[in-house]
Amino acid sequence: MADTVSSKQPEITQRTSDYLPPRSFIHWLIGRPLQTADAPHQTIGKAVGLAVFAADALSSTAYATQESLGVLAAAGTLALGYVFPVSLAIVALLTVVTVSYEQTIHAYPGGGGAYIVARDNLGELPAQTAGAALLTDYVLTVAVSVSSGIAQVVSAYPALFPYRVEFAVLAVLFIMVVNLRGVKESGSLFAFPAYLFIAVMFLNVGAGFFRYLTGTLTTVPSPPQASVAAVLTAVTPFLLLHAFANGTSALTGVEAISNGITAFKEPRSKNAGVTLIWMSLILGSLFLGISFLTGRVHGVFSEQETIISQLSRTVFAGRGLLYLVTIWATTIILIMAANTAFADFPRLGALHAGDGFLPRQLTFRGSRLVYSNGIIALAIIACALIVVFQASVTRLIPLYAIGVFASFTLSQAGMARRWWKIGHLQPGQEIKEPGSVLRYEKSWRTRMVINGFGSVCTATVAVVFATTKFREGAWIVLVLTPVLVGIFFAIHHHYHDVASRLTLVGFGGLPDRATRHRVIVPISGVHQGTLEGLRYARLLSDDVTAVHVSIDPTETDRLRKKWATWGAGSRLVILDSPYRLFLEPLLRYVEGILDRKQPNETVTIVVPQFIPAKPWQNALHMRTADLLRKELLSRSGVVVTDVPYRLAENGKIRKAQPIDGID
């Protein structure tokens, strides 16, 4: 430690410290603490960027076709022919969203998540709504991706089926620990599995098409038992819209790049934009390919075996090496998708907290420079969801993607409004907003139309979602989101209120000293502990009153006698308590004093408090100070202090005899 005395204000000392927190189990688990100055910042290129940000989006091909199929299966095998057309509609939507986000990436080179875009262009309520929707969806991303990942493994090893919930929870906890360690988005770790997944999926689709064209593509051999409702329904527009809604889960994660533009090498907007287009192309072609082939091989919707597994073992004619690589690559990409949510959720939570809409604690970075509280919160909620929904993707999917589409809508609407503002600027004029800088652009009308169209499309999808999946679980999200927004505003109101009341702006200062400082010491007996409390009380003020609540007259008599010897002339007030209450008469006495006190008078209650050597012994004593503090919380001008008395470890043990009033 070095003391450096600041030259301007001689009364201020600053100490630097190289204090390293001691080793502990936590450090073993998540790594040694990092200094604030160690915060890394490295940038990545397009190829690695694709790997880092694509996991969330690409992994959804592992379940989107299947969940779309699951809805259509209710109308019998005939309806399965609709899987591909529905997928075409979804790819069209993907195109619209990609073009829209392409514009966002260029407009917000510092990162253009829905929360920031909505905040800067639409105001606080839409921004908080977008944030609440996204936070909800990040939780669901973890639950859905991990559940789907475990479902792939279970497809390959059916004996593990009964343990899927346990495996899913373990996987979430594993990702939590990895994130608490603070994985640098170092790409190298992510690139291999991401590209392996892309390669192996194209291999599946390619091989499938080859066999389809050569006429050797069979249907799924010994298909799993179908999970279908008992009563068949007709193919209605509602059913098709429902299948479409389930399939749009393929689009989740497309927004990831717009959040992470700063991670790219310069020119970052351009690099991020190109990466987005590549990602959408890969996503769209894989999704279409899988959907098409699923129809050809007569894939069966089943809780026991995923579509990817059925497709792969049909295309590769059995559970060989290529099949196993497909399954494991899919599982890993799904786990990586959950990992993306673990990066996004705490970052968004910290943004909200920084603006005062969530508890400040979410802005604290832990020993490894990550937002530990947010990471732990996400893991707990995701695990709860997995347990409640039994790690079933089909049961989770009705809740999923509504949040994403709500935030798409708000983000694109915000962008449209931004173009409108830009169109009304003078050429050369600049407006600085927290998230970006506005400059006039000639093409603002076209761009506004593009984002506006994107917004209308995604809004339509969100409404389709809410109606078709309402009874299956979408209502939960529709109820939860406004409740969350309400909570955000309540928190904001509280912080705002506190700040405005405690500010020193216009504050005239407090009176310098109290005119009188009264000290009250409640005692239940006279012994070394209470004498220690009295000594401390006399240190604070000359105006000390000891107070004893008398429940047992014999005990009170003994106390009177001891007081004559040990009271050192201090005042003692004995309060009779005919109803054997302890706290109430004492409180009444203190409140009587507070009611009569002068404005500049301060009252301190010094409570001698016994501190046992072992925690279980606390049950054998009373916590008077805590009780008093709680009761007097609302009174001003009174401070409750507990003066601890401990049994010295090596203290002399005198001949034992009963002593009173150790409470």
Next chain:
Amino acid sequence: MADTVSSKQPEITQRTSDYLPPRSFIHWLIGRPLQTADAPHQTIGKAVGLAVFAADALSSTAYATQESLGVLAAAGTLALGYVFPVSLAIVALLTVVTVSYEQTIHAYPGGGGAYIVARDNLGELPAQTAGAALLTDYVLTVAVSVSSGIAQVVSAYPALFPYRVEFAVLAVLFIMVVNLRGVKESGSLFAFPAYLFIAVMFLNVGAGFFRYLTGTLTTVPSPPQASVAAVLTAVTPFLLLHAFANGTSALTGVEAISNGITAFKEPRSKNAGVTLIWMSLILGSLFLGISFLTGRVHGVFSEQETIISQLSRTVFAGRGLLYLVTIWATTIILIMAANTAFADFPRLGALHAGDGFLPRQLTFRGSRLVYSNGIIALAIIACALIVVFQASVTRLIPLYAIGVFASFTLSQAGMARRWWKIGHLQPGQEIKEPGSVLRYEKSWRTRMVINGFGSVCTATVAVVFATTKFREGAWIVLVLTPVLVGIFFAIHHHYHDVASRLTLVGFGGLPDRATRHRVIVPISGVHQGTLEGLRYARLLSDDVTAVHVSIDPTETDRLRKKWATWGAGSRLVILDSPYRLFLEPLLRYVEGILDRKQPNETVTIVVPQFIPAKPWQNALHMRTADLLRKELLSRSGVVVTDVPYRLAENGKIRKAQPIDGID
């Protein structure tokens, strides 16, 4: 309130108060508080005494025969002939116990429970063992009696069978509330149902014998489904001993009168003794009668219908009025038996606590002058037992009665030792013990033999219990009792240790004043709240140091500037925290000061603590004072005080602006 200044010590003031606690839900439930001076003491005669104390003992006739039968049923219908002989052995044991307790009643006119007798004559370990065994058994009395009571009702109304656990728990809670109100042992309330039970049971037995002698006694019509093990066993001595052990549950409650002698009118020992004999006669004859008739009517052991119900509807030829009166009288006496345990358990707990073997809180009498904590504890544990054992008497009975027989044994052994001590006194010599007075008596040898024989008999039964019922659940009690005794002694050791270390005997007094009082004020920002804390700190001492842990350099810079204006010349120490820890650097600083402090120096840490208006807002702030207090618990010479700052309800709201450091 009236102030009366005591004349001898002018510094002592005593205040009497007629303060009545305000009305609340609790008062509505359990009644208005009673003054200590209101404690009632009324005495009762033999007839009422029988009613008050007999419920526990007599009610056991409702299940003793049945549980004895339940064991024998495992050997098939042939073995049922052994029910009556086993019952004869039990009645012989009852005679021995009654004669033994008759002597205890005369020796301990102030109340001679097993705990007091063992404590005065055998020492602390046997006394605590007897106490632990009795406390365990009181809990089981509640569980068994209430379960059996509900089983009677369910026998009459089989549709209620699925709800028996819920009804049993409700019954326990009802008895708890009644006891929290503080039922005076006013007899009148108890006499009617107790005598109704006795009358109706004798009517059952009498009618049964009449029909047996006139040859019109049938077997049970449409008997319930028997609850019997699938594999039949042979009639072994072990089986007979097991049946005997289960049947001895009839003896539980016989000790009740010896605990409550003070409740009787003078000459109380004589009255109590006569009552005991009457009780044993009634108990013995009813038990024998029921056991005999059960064999004649071929009563079936069943979880669905009790033996009392089967017997009564056979004797009275159907479910008529007399049958219903029998069922309800039995249920009520069983509930009253549970009520007896609710009187005994808290009283015994308070005795233990008064001697320092259980938490002191058990000696506190609640607003209605009863030991509320003990009553609530008993209700909670009994309900837990009922839920775990599904209100099944048969599953509870293996745990039951071991405690009673262990305490019988210790109590009688204590009495035998007492006679031996009396035999060795000089005529005319008197020894005062806490529980009784010892005077020479000529007949001491005979009396010692009687109690000694009683002790040996009950000890044998306890061993029979432990072995025959070991695997079914007796092991729980055999493990639990030593654990409880261990806990009692650990508690006693703690209180003893505290008393001997804090006593003022041989204590030289504390140094009068500290030479230095340092005050440290941790602040996270400069605002009205921290200024209030600083003002209070300056009230305590002139030696005030503010400490700021710097996590964010910009925030620290703002704080420096504000300090120049508002710091009022106080020292400010800024602690750099490169690992973004808040508590650790602060603790390290405080501990550095404590390590260097002089013996007479005192350090106070004044923590400005924000108190939100609503409890949920606590989650938005940090509880620094609590954390510091916990960490510094083991350090002496340091006091942690939190100075609350609140948002004044009618405070001026100034223009809001972000302010730092409201944590």
